[in-house]
Amino acid sequence: MRTSAGEDLLEAACILRERKKGMPTAGEVASLLFVSPENVRKEALRLEEGGYLRLINDDILELSEKGIEEGMRIMKKHRVLECFLSEILGMKRSAASEEACILEHAISDETTRRLEGFMTLPRGRGRRLQRGRKRIPALVDFPEGTDLKVLSVLCPGGCERLGDLGILPGEVVRIVHILNGKAVVVRVKGCDIALSPEIASSILVERME
């Protein structure tokens, strides 16, 4: 039977294993988890019984295949949860990470899979939120006269007209006018196109240097 502490240990060991490309020590794991090395050793012995790892010289943790698989699974859950909490729910990254540490032990594989699927949908709101580590700015976030490169157009349905007018990923557009209500006029291929705020805010852009 695995405990939260055990899962934390496996996860930490996996992280360290990747980071230093070698076997982690109990001290290293302890400092990553903010617990004492004694506790780590105690937990490691318990995991050794389950066949997840071998404790060499009472210090070095050698993960078994089963242990690596388990650690990676927890790591993955942690990442998915952290991403969901920060990118989609808008929590601070540090708070999201802390919360993910708690939730990762309770969440089922099924839920993780679906959550991940939700965030990587080819269309839909999940994708834009997950893709960038920080929010990608939209057309409406820039002042008049800025030249911008379109990164993606998220307008769901009914916006083929934008593509027909040349507002497509990769195209360079210039903001000609922007009103207080955030309706904008952009110049694309020499033509001025007026856009409602909700459409302009679904066009993600980056500033041209």
Place this chain on the structure above:
Amino acid sequence: MKIGLIGNPNVGKSLIFHQLTGIGVEVSNYPGTTVNLLSGALCYGKERIELVDLPGIYSLDGRSPEEEIVRNFIRNGDVERLVAILDATHLERNLYLLLQVAEYRIPLIVVLNLMDEAAKQGIEIDSEKLSSILGVEVIPVTAIQGKNVQEIVPAVLFRSRIPGITVPYDLHIEAAIRSLVTIHGVSRVAALQALQGTAVTGDLAESAATLAAEIEEAHRMSVPQIIAGNRHHCAGRIADRVVAKRQQAPPGSLESILASRVSGPLILTFVLIAILLAVFFIGSFLEELLVGAFESLAIQPFLSLDPPPLEKQVGLAVLLAFQAGLGIAFPFIFTFYIFISLLEDSGYLTRAAFLADSIMHRLGMHGQGIIPLILGFGCNVPAIMSIRLLRTRRERVIASFLVSMVPCSARTVIIAGIVAAFAGIGAALSIYLIIFLLIIGTGLALSRITPGERYGMILELTPLRVPRPENVIAKSWYRIREFLLIAMPLLVAASIVLGLLQYAGFFDLFAKIIAPFSETVLGLPGYATTALFFGILRKEMALETLVILSGTADLGSVLTTGQIYVFALISVLFIPCISTVGVLLRVAGARVTFLVSLYTLILGICIGAIINILII
């Protein structure tokens, strides 16, 4: 032989059509004014040609009504040749549509219009090179001066060719097209459209959807976006090879003032108020002249003939209808349309739509919705017709309600004729204020409760141009024709019915029945409410009927100021006139028409009752 004119909005298609056929069609500087297909006949040698002016579109794969009309038209093989009209000042964007048209493999020629403006902007186009790239004849034209327009017809008749250019699509798209073509035996065009999910059903749609999903997964972009990207890329490469631009045209300072955040809304408000005032004064001036002339030239001679009572009643009704239609409504409406056509042709109307976008959003529409509302001040009939330009049913429903409440010129006549005359100009303005508040309130409420999808505005701002007088007059005439052909016959018919009812003594009977309700709820004598109800047939007739029924033109002597105010307010709010109801039925359907009528009826009575309690 049937020949279609195809091109983006605002490239001068209608102008060329007009010059080739001589029919007075609308030549417009507002995207999407040609919704119905206009066709005209002409002869060249022995060949009889039917020329069809197709609505301006940006793409053949979209889902807007105009795009569907054009797609069906050219796909069903109705058309034998095409004239593709391109705007020389925006060649790249225009080539995008041409590349799509080329896929239909219909013999065509290309007309490069607006060569004069291109030259002014320092753009030079090598039309021979363009011709060899596209594999079809290219004719440079300046339609506004009529330059080279005469070459179009012989060229399309004798030298049309199927374009040799094809867009190289992305490998995955090409592979998908190949498999759709092999499995389902459809054309390349049909396969492309199926991949984009337009205009397909059944097995083809199913396999196309599967393929499209795979491509989207791999590209992280929707199929329409990939296809549009490929086409734009191809159009851009062609444009690079044939266009030489000497210098960048400086941005117009007028342009920046008209649509800027600070001065734009101020100018818009000023322009609209100025137009309403100008129409009010010019209209009243012309009305006096025309009504006076009508009185002395038609009505007096008719009365002096002293016909028998029934004939006299009917004859008078017809004359009064013409007097009201031509003498009262016409001056206001025509003046109004001249101003609107000026706004439209100068390119200001699209800027007005842009500026009004955020306000119109609150009312449940978007920027383009302001056009029908403005038109409604002239006559609700053409305003309702223009509702067809709105993209979603939701917007059309909301616009139907709001436009029907806009005080048209006939209602202006009532407000000016009795309220301003008997209760003062302040009272007249307060009626406008009440109506505007009610329109805004109705819009706010409807935007919450009307079902349906919302789309935002995606609108090309048309270039600012100096309007040409003959176009302005032609367009005003085109609009007024809708009033004359649809509203006038109904006006005359309604007037005759009213005359007969009056002859049969029906009014007195109605007045007796309605009197208890009228006096207690609205505080109006029975005959005034009778006049109100018959105002449904014709708005300004409410005033006339009131004069006839009360037996005096000096309404101040029989009604109190408060009663006059209530009468005017109710008649302005009341069910739209019968002509508006007729057009609403055609444009918005029976259900919406019924709801609009019921709503305005209830609103009129309620507001009347409230004002009655407050001030009488």
